[in-house]
Amino acid sequence: MSLDREQKEGAELLLMGNEAIARGALEAGVRVAAGYPGTPSSEIIETLSRFSEAGKLYVEWSTNEKVAMEVAAAASFAGLRSLCVMKQNGVNVASDFLLHLTGSGTRGGMVLVTCDDPGALSSVNEGESRHFARLMEIPLLEPSDFREAKEMTRWAFTLSEAIRNVVMVRSVTRMSHASGNVVLGALPEIAGKAAFCCDGPVSDPDCGPVISTPVVAKHRLQQEKLRGATTLFEESPFNAYEGPEDPELLIITSSVCTLYSREALSLLRAEGRTGILKLGTTWPVPPALLKKRLASAKKVLIVEEVLPFLEDQVKILAAEQAHEIGIKEFYGKNDGTLPMVGELNPDLVAAAVGRILGIDPPSVPAEYREKLTALTALVPKREQTFCPGCPHRASFWGIREALQRDHRGGFVCGDIGCYAMASLFPAAGFHTAKTLHSMGSGTGIASGFGKLGPFGMEQPVLAVCGDSTFYHAAIPALINAVHHRADITFIALDNSGTAMTGFQSHPGLEVNAMGEAAPMVDIAALCRAIGAPVVVGDPFALTETRETLNRLLEEPGVKVLILKQSCALSPGKKGKKTFLVRVDETLCRGDACGCNRLCTRIFRCPGLLWNRDRKKAEIDEVICAGCGFCAGICPAGAIRNEEAAKS
Amino acid sequence: MNGHLVKDPYNIVITGVGGQGNVMASRVLSNMLVRKGFKVTIGETFGMSQRGGSVMSHIRVSPTAVWSPQIPKGTADLIVALEPIEAIRVLADYGNPTVKILVNLRAIYPVGVITGEDEYPSTTVIRETVMALAAQARFLDATDEAIRLGNPILGNIVMIGAVAGMKVLPIDRELFEAVIRDGMPAARVEANLRAFAIGEANVA
Numbered sequence: 001m002s003l004d005r006e007q008k009e010g011a012e013l014l015l016m017g018n019e020a021i022a023r024g025a026l027e028a029g030v031r032v033a034a035g036y037p038g039t040p041s042s043e044i045i046e047t048l049s050r051f052s053e054a055g056k057l058y059v060e061w062s063t064n065e066k067v068a069m070e071v072a073a074a075a076s077f078a079g080l081r082s083l084c085v086m087k088q089n090g091v092n093v094a095s096d097f098l099l100h101l102t103g104s105g106t107r108g109g110m111v112l113v114t115c116d117d118p119g120a121l122s123s124v125n126e127g128e129s130r131h132f133a134r135l136m137e138i139p140l141l142e143p144s145d146f147r148e149a150k151e152m153t154r155w156a157f158t159l160s161e162a163i164r165n166v167v168m169v170r171s172v173t174r175m176s177h178a179s180g181n182v183v184l185g186a187l188p189e190i191a192g193k194a195a196f197c198c199d200g201p202v203s204d205p206d207c208g209p210v211i212s213t214p215v216v217a218k219h220r221l222q223q224e225k226l227r228g229a230t231t232l233f234e235e236s237p238f239n240a241y242e243g244p245e246d247p248e249l250l251i252i253t254s255s256v257c258t259l260y261s262r263e264a265l266s267l268l269r270a271e272g273r274t275g276i277l278k279l280g281t282t283w284p285v286p287p288a289l290l291k292k293r294l295a296s297a298k299k300v301l302i303v304e305e306v307l308p309f310l311e312d313q314v315k316i317l318a319a320e321q322a323h324e325i326g327i328k329e330f331y332g333k334n335d336g337t338l339p340m341v342g343e344l345n346p347d348l349v350a351a352a353v354g355r356i357l358g359i360d361p362p363s364v365p366a367e368y369r370e371k372l373t374a375l376t377a378l379v380p381k382r383e384q385t386f387c388p389g390c391p392h393r394a395s396f397w398g399i400r401e402a403l404q405r406d407h408r409g410g411f412v413c414g415d416i417g418c419y420a421m422a423s424l425f426p427a428a429g430f431h432t433a434k435t436l437h438s439m440g441s442g443t444g445i446a447s448g449f450g451k452l453g454p455f456g457m458e459q460p461v462l463a464v465c466g467d468s469t470f471y472h473a474a475i476p477a478l479i480n481a482v483h484h485r486a487d488i489t490f491i492a493l494d495n496s497g498t499a500m501t502g503f504q505s506h507p508g509l510e511v512n513a514m515g516e517a518a519p520m521v522d523i524a525a526l527c528r529a530i531g532a533p534v535v536v537g538d539p540f541a542l543t544e545t546r547e548t549l550n551r552l553l554e555e556p557g558v559k560v561l562i563l564k565q566s567c568a569l570s571p572g573k574k575g576k577k578t579f580l581v582r583v584d585e586t587l588c589r590g591d592a593c594g595c596n597r598l599c600t601r602i603f604r605c606p607g608l609l610w611n612r613d614r615k616k617a618e619i620d621e622v623i624c625a626g627c628g629f630c631a632g633i634c635p636a637g638a639i640r641n642e643e644a645a646k647s
Numbered sequence: 648m649n650g651h652l653v654k655d656p657y658n659i660v661i662t663g664v665g666g667q668g669n670v671m672a673s674r675v676l677s678n679m680l681v682r683k684g685f686k687v688t689i690g691e692t693f694g695m696s697q698r699g700g701s702v703m704s705h706i707r708v709s710p711t712a713v714w715s716p717q718i719p720k721g722t723a724d725l726i727v728a729l730e731p732i733e734a735i736r737v738l739a740d741y742g743n744p745t746v747k748i749l750v751n752l753r754a755i756y757p758v759g760v761i762t763g764e765d766e767y768p769s770t771t772v773i774r775e776t777v778m779a780l781a782a783q784a785r786f787l788d789a790t791d792e793a794i795r796l797g798n799p800i801l802g803n804i805v806m807i808g809a810v811a812g813m814k815v816l817p818i819d820r821e822l823f824e825a826v827i828r829d830g831m832p833a834a835r836v837e838a839n840l841r842a843f844a845i846g847e848a849n850v851a
Contacts (some may be wrong), residue, residue: 002830012681013676013681014681014687014689015679016673121692122692146688146713147712147713159777173692174690174716174717175716177690177691177692178688178689178690178691178716179674179677179687179688179689179691180686180688180689181681181686181687181713181715214662256715256716259713259714259715259716260715260717262715263714263715263719267719325675326778345715345717345719346715346717346718346719347719347720350719362721363721364721364742364743364744365744368742368743368744368780369721371663371779371780372721372738372739372740372742373739374778375735375736375738375739375776375780378732378735378738378768378772379732379735379736379739379768380732380757380759380760380765380766381699381757381759381765382664382699382701382732382733382736382755382758382769383699383700383758383759384699384700385699386699387666387699400788427758556696597762597763600761600762601762601763604757604758604761604762606699606755606756608761609756609761610761610762610763620756622753622790622794622799623755
């Protein structure tokens, strides 16, 4: 059950953390929401888009996070409440604007929600957005459960208006993608007209131009605002202490780590000996509250994920107050009690608390444990790979064949999207993709490689980039490559949507986040306007792709190949087979073929199986998506396509 | 089961492979329990779940409290596996002598098995392993049942029906119907009800 307009105030629903955040924004009367898709944040904008309504709530998927923040800021400058949403590395993208925005200040309440991914469950980094709050000198809130995710987001708008600056709310994967009970509050009547008052002097926060200068004066004002937030934090209900008044051990924690800490104490039956100071306002940490709790315990454990962000703050405050509260014994990241990489869980926290208090965490009987340990040998790993019917597998197969024929050791600069798997799991991309960094970086790196010819580099350079990533960050890199005559072959893997995060719209589609018709910005036309020759092809047409690529690899300068085929999971395609694919056993020569089981061992589509008894390939009809591409790779022609009946 | 749990929190793991409807199964089951008045926490990892990886939902059920979205190791009360080796993978981390397990026997071979790099254990080995480690184990061919109903994806609902049939949680067909009528197009409700009934009958 998802959030909808019909649900009444007071209803208790099972909501995903991201839905709770979206509901909090709705209950605050948010008018403009903008974001760029990125796991684990995407469901916030998706949820809000279902509540969009002309003149009441405008929602967009912006081309990137910086633009999203600028769009949201404009609404704030015009007096409306606004929200911008991104995953952790999105804040890096938006940070240049954020630095200036926090200097200029805001008007209507403006909230930045970032969803971090400790442990990189669906990221290629475990970057920490919390540090941006300190760097940018803005308040930071972190919800520890689903109810709080909603309440905190709602209050963040109030706080933003009180201090006239952006407020950051930070979630993590285990909060954003977890679900729990949430009681709905009332949705306010939406009123108020947008108007940008800008005729006054620079010093007028209500009617002056919105700029970050004079810098020193504005910076001083910004710091005063932050001190104002700290004062409010001292009394905030989002900070709470539970446990004995003089605990043997004080845990200081925030976010989902609060739940891990509670569970750890429950596992160890250590609730009577340990207190938990759960902080919802984690930058700046309220000093008086912290001092009071630090005074009550000798041993202090800071439980947080990845870097010691809270730990550093707590230690500084403890040092400043040591003459009053005494010297503390600290446990956390710096002494190795908890790991400084990866996500936490109840077991890791229980082990840490157990070591400090001298309690062994409970475990299953030793004999049973041995049997469990033996199980791991029985279970084959389950490597991630492209889905059955995925056009990316076909694209990389075409690239593989072209590079094999080219013989010069060419390679692909990878990028962010499902096709990143070509870099992450080399076999999934047939060992063609060799770099993987941030959004659009494949093209920028290729632009650099493409200038190394005079240094003796003879390898052809390719870059791949998905459609959404193209608009996000590849365009400046491609312009750079064209202007500087870099020798690169740029391949746009256009699968008609932001597939990795769930088919959010982007400027290449004729629809926007709210489901309205939107003008499509054509990738091919843009590339031509930049000055690059463009070929558009279908990745499922193997021979054509290979031949086109082999031709382009011989040509100097920037060449663009757009491989267009929609994602196998896209709503229009999912569950619909183009072909009924069969293996003709009379043609499959099995191990005697000499192909060395090309279809199953190298091509690796989950829909193709190797029957060990019959020693022939076969199709798993439940798994096969019916794209029919594999029929073109079998050297014996044993894989046959039959037109599937149109359903 | 008169609306009571044998343990607080009661810990359920639903596991499978991306694309099997793991997340939907956990949502449906959890929504049924929320309607019964429980506090439910679901922890999920689904960022890459549609790309052939293992998927796991942790469900914590409590009359009073919000628990961590990750179940501590060795403390699952019920494991619902939409795929057989995923049952064993989860058992290795979360198993204990009192755990109950429900296993769909339809295998989805990992890429390494397809390529011949890894071995997939036989159904006999899987059955024997699960039975040796669980207090109660039930096996069914949920995918085959779902294919007979016309859509293999309904295997997840066959499994939810089987959970109801095991009578370890205070859930029944009426509650299931109420939940799916609320969150699903009317045209799909009938097939889901049939899938649920088949699962329920299979283990009863």
